[in-house]
Amino acid sequence: MTEPYAVPVPRGYRVGGWEVREPLATGAFGSVYAARRTGDDEAASRGGADGPLPRTAALKFLPTGTGTPRQLTHLRELVEREVELLRRLRQPRLIRMYETLVVDDPGRPALDGATVLVLERAEGSLSALLAAEPRPAAGPALLAQVCEGLAQLHRAGWVHGDLKPANVLLMADGSARLADFNMAAELEGTHGYTPAFSTPDYTPPELLWAEIGERGRRIRPSADVWAFGVLAHLLLTGSFPLPGGTPSARRDAAVAYARGTEELRLAAELPDAWREIVRDCLARTHADRIGTGALLRRVTAAAGTGRAPRLPHLSRSGRRRRRTAVLAVTAAAVALLGYGLDHWHGADDEATAAYGSSELRTDRGVPVRYRRLIVDAAHGCPRPDVSPALIAAMLKAESGFDPDLADPGTHEYGIARWTPSVLRWWMRDDGVPASATPTPPLTPAVSIPAMGRYLCFIDAHVAAGLPGDRRMLDAAAYRTSYKKVNAAGGVPAAYRGYCDRVARYLAEYTP
Incomplete structure (x- = not known):
């Protein structure tokens, strides 16, 4: 797994009659894993209201046994809503919940007491x-x-x-x-x-x-x-x-x-x-x-x-081809405590390496582990100038794709060189600033989508009709501000060297 998980669960971990397999998704307070049913599960042979349990499922781990009292109260309320509905309704257009479990593992304090929802696994x-x-x-x-x-x-x-x-x-x-x-x-x-x-x-x-x-x-x-x-x-x-x-x-x-x-x-x-x-x-x-x-x-x-x-x-074979475009996801596409899922993990490395290949070259050094984040960050913006190639070019110019970059002198951190007090305004996708300023290290799963959102805002505010490549105007505004770009009537002199580097990488990464 390339990004930290809110609820880390090791591969092979067993809960109830299920064995954890690969990670699928994570959010601020919960994580989702693929799972397979173990052969010694007595409940599977008995079955339930929906018949025998399936061989595979998605496990949503919610740490309802740990956290601050306020977090736990709110999280339990959200869990109770979902569980109550899924227990009472059996409809063909609603995702199914097979059972709920509680982890009993005092040796793992982060997992002990966690609520686990066993859900029907989806393809995308x-x-x-x-x-x-x-x-x-x-x-x-x-x-x-x-x-x-x-x-x-x-x-x-x-x-x-x-x-x-x-x-x-x-x-x-x-x-x-x-x-x-x-x-x-x-x-x-x-x-x-x-x-x-x-x-x-x-x-x-x-x-x-x-x-x-x-x-x-x-x-x-x-x-x-x-x-x-x-x-x-x-x-x-x-x-x-x-x-x-x-x-x-x-x-x-x-x-x-x-x-x-x-x-x-x-x-x-x-x-x-x-x-x-x-x-x-x-x-x-x-x-x-x-x-x-x-x-x-x-x-x-x-x-x-x-x-x-x-x-x-x-x-x-068709499903395998489709996974290059449609990520393997589960019924846990949740907004836990106001946050969306931070990062999806694809079904296989081959699919990840080819993800977005029509918009971002696969043979020019863009790290495979960041491709989905980069492509999805660009797709979150309807403005055509905000492309995967532009985001990748800017990440290269900002940090050389270094997720651990730390420059205390300018107070910039992470792969996109965010200033934490600025990042809090762009790290959420619902237009609301985060309640607290993030503390470095700043993960790519947070930094890259935030770059896409900020560029989308910039592109809408850079004045029309300015000379030069609009993508370079956006890049310059990321380094300074759209107001300074508008006031200068183009790329300010101090940022032309930076924009030249972005332009060079942009040409290199564009198919």
């Missing part, structure tokens, strides 16, 4: 698919399945509360399942209550300024309908329906739209049938949004199916 996520193919041909079929999952949740009296591409998982047969229910809310009449955290791009405007009470924030099913409208627009056009180069800018646009000072400007390439669906999902007020039942009927009609169709079945 919609987020990873979009990174590889911004407008996938299977988009309408996937949307029909996502909508079917929402309808199943709402009929059962629950709101998902955090619908986004990372929480839509793709199974081995290509079908889609909803996952990550730790923000879910059980309805009490017309409302439920959910934690205050949300992902701005998929949060309806009324929740962006909602009052947060003792039980959390009040939420309605219409919040999921809004999120579905955003997701549909993104899947079918490759762009968000509200303007802005960063989540915070799009959040401001959503608020302005709800107040009537901003109009909804849907992409021209959005098909007419879907345009009306998206408009009805993104109505300014919750009361004007379409209900889930009617939404499902219209979505399945627009997708051209009577029922939500599955994607084409993938053979073993």
Whole structure:
């Protein structure tokens, strides 16, 4: 494993009837591992409500036995939400939970007392698919399945509360399942209550300024309908329906739209049938949004199916090829305590070495262990000048890809030479600064995505019409600021040598 895991679990470790295999993902407070069932597991032979346990699964380790009292209280609340929903609902469009376990291992204090969710293992996520193919041909079929999952949740009296591409998982047969229910809310009449955290791009405007009470924030099913409208627009056009180069800018646009000072400007390439669906999902007020039942009927009609169709079945060799674009993920695509997953580990080194090869050369010295981070950081920005080759070139110029760089004289650290007080504004992907300034060492899993987010912001603020390569203007602004670049009318003289190095590496790394 190339990055530190929040909950390190050694390969071969056993919990219940499961043996830990390769790491899959990690977040600020939890980690996910592939697992296989051991032959001596009595529970497997007995089976359960869903029949015998599978041979493989995903184990989500959550350290509910260690941590500060405040962290533990919040984490347990999130776990309880997810466990409660998954225990009570058995629906074909929701990821399955087979069992929950508690680690009893006093010899490993970091693991002792941890809650382990044994979950159905997925092949990939919609987020990873979009990174590889911004407008996938299977988009309408996937949307029909996502909508079917929402309808199943709402009929059962629950709101998902955090619908986004990372929480839509793709199974081995290509079908889609909803996952990550730790923000879910059980309805009490017309409302439920959910934690205050949300992902701005998929949060309806009324929740962006909602009052947060003792039980959390009040939420309605219409919040999921809004999120579905955003997701549909993104899947079918490759762009968000509200303007802005960063989540915070799009959040401001959503608020302005709800107040009537901003109009909804849907992409021209959005098909007419879907345009009306998206408009009805993104109505300014919750009361004007379409209900889930009617939404499902219209979505399945627009997708051209009577029922939500599955994607084409993938053979073993087909699934292996697909893993070069769609990362092997699990049902634990969670936002633990306000943070997304830091780093995904691919299925094999060969796939990682070829990842993003159409945008970033594989034979020019970019370390394989950083390829996914670099390519995904660029794909997180819709602006074409922020490319994997540019990010790689800047990392080379900043540190020579040295993750342990420390320059106390300038107070810069890590592979992207971040100043910690600046990094705290860009290390999260929801547009909200981290609650505390990070302390060096600064890992590539944090530094590289933050560089992509900051470059995206810079590219939106460097003045149009300045002379020279805009990518070099962005690089210079990273070193100084976009205001100084704009004031200088181009690359300031003091940064021309730096930009020359970036330009040289950029040419070298571009296919």
